[in-house]
Amino acid sequence: MQYVWQSNVKQSRYFWLASVLVFFTAIRRELNYLPELFVPSDFSLLSHSYDWWEDGVLTVVYLLIVGLLIYSWRYLWAVLKDVEISLYIIVAVLAVLQYMGENTIIFPQDFGVVVEEMSEAIIYGIALIYLWQLKLTDFEKPSTRASAFELKTQQ
Numbered sequence: 001m002q003y004v005w006q007s008n009v010k011q012s013r014y015f016w017l018a019s020v021l022v023f024f025t026a027i028r029r030e031l032n033y034l035p036e037l038f039v040p041s042d043f044s045l046l047s048h049s050y051d052w053w054e055d056g057v058l059t060v061v062y063l064l065i066v067g068l069l070i071y072s073w074r075y076l077w078a079v080l081k082d083v084e085i086s087l088y089i090i091v092a093v094l095a096v097l098q099y100m101g102e103n104t105i106i107f108p109q110d111f112g113v114v115v116e117e118m119s120e121a122i123i124y125g126i127a128l129i130y131l132w133q134l135k136l137t138d139f140e141k142p143s144t145r146a147s148a149f150e151l152k153t154q155q
Helices: 008-030 034-038 050-071 073-082 085-102 109-133 144-154
Strands: none
Touching: 008 050, 008 073, 008 109, 050 073, 085 109
C-alpha cells in the first residue's frame, strides 16, 4: 500500500494532469464569452443559475489542481528548477506587455488590445509547447545524491 501511495509514476501522472488542468482553466478564463453564446440567460438547474454551477465546478477544479500539485510537489519543484531562466524572463516581459496593453499604458487603446492579445497568445503558446514536450520520465530518475542517501539510511 505504501509503495502504491508514494509511487513516482503515479505522482508524475498527477503532476501532468494538474499541469493540463491549469492550462485549460487559463484558456477557459480567456474564453469567458463562450457561455453567453451557448447557454440561455434564463438557464436554471436545480434552482441555480449557470453562473452558480460554473463557479462551483471551477472551484472544485481549482481545489483539485492545488491538491494534485501538493501531492506531486517534487515534480513541480524539479520542473520549475529545470526551466531555463531566459524562459522565465521572456514570459515576465510578455506579462508586463500584456498588462500595459490591457490598461493602455504607453500604447494607444486600439494598439494596446493587439499587444495584449498577442502577448497572451504567445504565453499560452509557450505553455502549450512546453507541456507538449514535457517528458516526466526525465524527472522520475532518482538523483545519485538521493540514491546515496537511501543506501546510507538502509545500512
